[in-house]
């Protein structure tokens with residue numbers, strides 16, 4: 214189904230925005246998720262999983278030294294609604310990890326909202342540990358868990 218995973222140029226912007234259509238994740242952050250997608254793609258840091266028919270099924274924004282200017286930070290990950298629950302999120306997280314290893318980093322990081330229990334369970338199952346929670350980190354009513362996975 215997925216034929217390639219690559220950094221996406223700005224020409225893919227509309228398709229990347231479409232990943233979050235109909236997903237209440239964007240509403241939770243007052244529509245800001247779409248702006249994050251725009252920023253990530255403009256900075257040439259947005260990766261996409263492309264199906265064999267050329268559709269963008271999922272995206273992730275990797276800031277290679279986004280955590281303390283040193284460790285990779287997964288600023289955003291999203292799988293299109295109709296592709297969720299089929300292993301694609303897991304697959305992209307494995308690629309994120311591989312990128313971290315290629316960069317010779319011994320930690321990779323991300324944050325997840327406290328409402329997003331499914332995503333948090335997924336990260337935990339892949340070896341991430343929550344090292345702390347920041348209340349009202351961005352949205353007044355959402356606490357964000359800082360999660361780290363150690364690479365050996």
Ligand SMILES: CC(C)(COP(=O)(O)OP(=O)(O)OC[C@H]1O[C@@H](n2cnc3c(N)ncnc32)[C@H](O)[C@@H]1OP(=O)(O)O)[C@@H](O)C(=O)NCCC(=O)NCCS
Nearest residue numbers: 238290291292297298299300301302303324325331332335
């Ligand atoms: C979180 C997200 C990226 C996961 O991607 P995904 O492709 O759906 O995840 P996977 O199919 O790899 O599933 C991974 C695990 O999630 C859980 N999961 C999957 N579908 C589920 C469902 N319908 N209900 C509950 N848990 C589910 C399972 O634990 C699953 O593991 P399994 O292989 O044992 O079933 C995706 O749901 C998404 O884009 N959500 C909206 C945006 C978002 O929340 N991003 C994260 C921001 S931090």
